[in-house]
Amino acid sequence: MEIRDCSAEDVCEPHDLSPKKEDTEPVPTKKSVLHEIVELMKLRNVGCPSHVYSAHFSPRLFPNSRRSASRNTRATAPTFGPAAFQSRPSPSSAPFDRLLGVWLSQLWTGWQSALLIVKPETVIAWHRVGFRLFWRWKSRHREGRPSVSPEVRDLIRRMSLANPRWGAPRIHGELLKLGIQLSQATVAKYIVRHRKPPSQTWRTFLQNHMKDLVSADFFVVPTIAFRVLFVFVILAHDRRRPIHFAVMANPSAEWTARQLLEAFPWDTAPRYLLRDRDGNYGEKFQEAAE
Secondary structure, X not given: OOOOOOOOOOOXXXXXXXXXXXXXXXXXXXXXXXXXXXXXXXXXXXXXXXXXXXXXXXXXXOOOOHHHHHHHHHHHHHHHXXXXXXXXXXXXXXXXXXXXXXXXXXXOOOXXXXXXXXXXXXXXXXXXXXXXXXXHHHOOOOOOOOOOOHHHHHHHHHHHHHXXXXXXXXXXXXXXXXXXXXXXXXXXXXXXXXXXXXXXXXXXXHHHOOOOEXXXXXEEEEXXXXXXXXXXXXXXXXOOEEEEEEEEOOOOHHHHHHHHHHHOOXXXXXXXXXXXXXXXXXXXXXXXXX
């Protein structure tokens, strides 16, 4: 313990053990802060906005601990300054604009009836309806080429009936000789369509010529040694029976033609032969088939 002598000039004063002023400063509460806000509003003669009440009644700004309450109060204190409550200046209008507004209001006395307060969804719906109406107007039927007179149409029909072998180009040329200016597409539109005998379907053709019809084709067979062999087969369609088949590793057109001759010797060849466009059906095969 240090012992110090006190002189006359140096008067020893006892240590102040009382708490400091900072420690005894009261912590602001909800009521005190709200009271300060109301007094400030009264002095400035302005209304307190709703977000101020919602901000200072929020539990985030006034937690349970005193230390966090004082810190939040000091952080939000600058928002209560004069700049936060200054009213925004109203936009100034020129005298000409005012006179124009008065003149327009006198011309149209019922201008207030046109003011409507609508939702954004309503404006978007109006825009969509207007968009559809605009493109409907854009895609409306417009007048094209002039229509053909009934006399010219009757003339085209009579010419096509009197000359069944005449087509649209021939009738179009004859009309040009008569001084009638028409396009060939217009003539083809109004000519009479002559009914043709119905052609037989593919199924009817097969039924009528089943006995005289055979098919030839290749298919691949892999071997155990990983080689590929080509099998040439000829089938009869009347009973779906195989007539001839042969196996070759590298078939050629000559080999395929020889297989065709072996399958149909002498005069036993059918009338129709169906095949694909494989390269093995070359000129030699075509000559043998004919």
